Amino acid sequence: MSKGTLTRERILGQAMRIASTDGLNGLTIGGLADVLEMSKSGLFAHFRSKEELQLQVLDAAADRFRATVVEPALAAPGGEPRLRELFNRWMTWAEAAGMPGGCVFVQAGVELDDQEGPVRDRLVESQRDWMESLELFAAGAVKRGHFRTDVDPALFGFQLQGIMLAWHRAHRLLRDPDATARARAAFEALVASARPSIPQPGA
Amino acid sequence: MSKGTLTRERILGQAMRIASTDGLNGLTIGGLADVLEMSKSGLFAHFRSKEELQLQVLDAAADRFRATVVEPALAAPGGEPRLRELFNRWMTWAEAAGMPGGCVFVQAGVELDDQEGPVRDRLVESQRDWMESLELFAAGAVKRGHFRTDVDPALFGFQLQGIMLAWHRAHRLLRDPDATARARAAFEALVASARPSIPQPGA
């Protein structure tokens, strides 16, 4: 690995941390350079614009998310156990990835929703992918009979996403000590509501 | 009403709109003055600092939210109908209040969660109030027998908040045409799961 790529990785790691607290707009080249103890221009040379830096931060975060959350969850047995593993890793991934401001996608998602341009497009793309993954996880539980066949995987993904967003808010903004317990309770309620009700009358 | 208070109202109205798209940090005194076709210093004189402007924007938004969502919902009959009215008004309030960037509290909630200071404190205060209101609405449905007695009002509020946040994201970021339908479906599922299951075995 060349020296250039090495520092580039170092820059992106720190940039992700800053973006998680201050957002992709709050992320500043001068501030980033200060923390990394290098010159503004030296850092700038690695990306030829701030927009390119933002794009690479999003890509790096998506990579890390896949490696920390999605791929390990795929190792769990399919259906509900896999979904459960996904949820657990999802809840802790920001901390595990050393992001002091919580999930960078939550931050960026709100920040960029009214800001047209390539950065927004890139984020939307990755988040659509993520929603598709959620859907597939839920569909897997349906196919294996863990969930009823009338469970809508897309709706399930929507509801799961809601739990995570409400948790993020209760935890990080309101600093509610019950946030995590409530998120888990909501998850259990959602899963329970999707399971076959009784020993299944028709089968 | 003095002329000063009148322009102050005008300023705050526009400031709320800008804050809904660009956030309270993206809100800029110069930009605000341009849109309102007045001088930066003339506008600045109404608030003696940007922080004061941000605080007043939050207060103005909270007032408008109460008037548009909470108080009209209180006119509906208590219990589930009132909760339903609240949900409907909540879903449409940003549009009804003419906020082009969606709910300003969603924006501010993510923006300020890592930014200590009086602005954050003010937002947290208003959002805690709001969560308490949600809890009371749910508790009302329990007391009237519309919901089971083992329904936790705080958890119900958490779940409801999650639906709104997921809707905001699907609607504004992903621009998913099914967002509203899914939010309504999630609401119905949540309410159904809280209702007494069958003609009530124990009573």
Place this chain on the structure above:
DNA sequence: TGCGGATTAGCACGACCGTTCGTATCATCC
């Protein structure tokens, strides 16, 4: 009609923003 306080404008400031340019240092291969 004119006075006085309330309201707005004009202008300047220091700080920071993203970006550019010329230059210096470093690693690498002949």
Place this chain on the structure above:
DNA sequence: GGATGATACGAACGGTCGTGCTAATCCGCA
């Protein structure tokens, strides 16, 4: 060991930020 490209630095640009002054203008009341 000396040339060459990659990497980093320092200084500077035009622009925008929040904020502080002072002067002009407006409006309600005597």
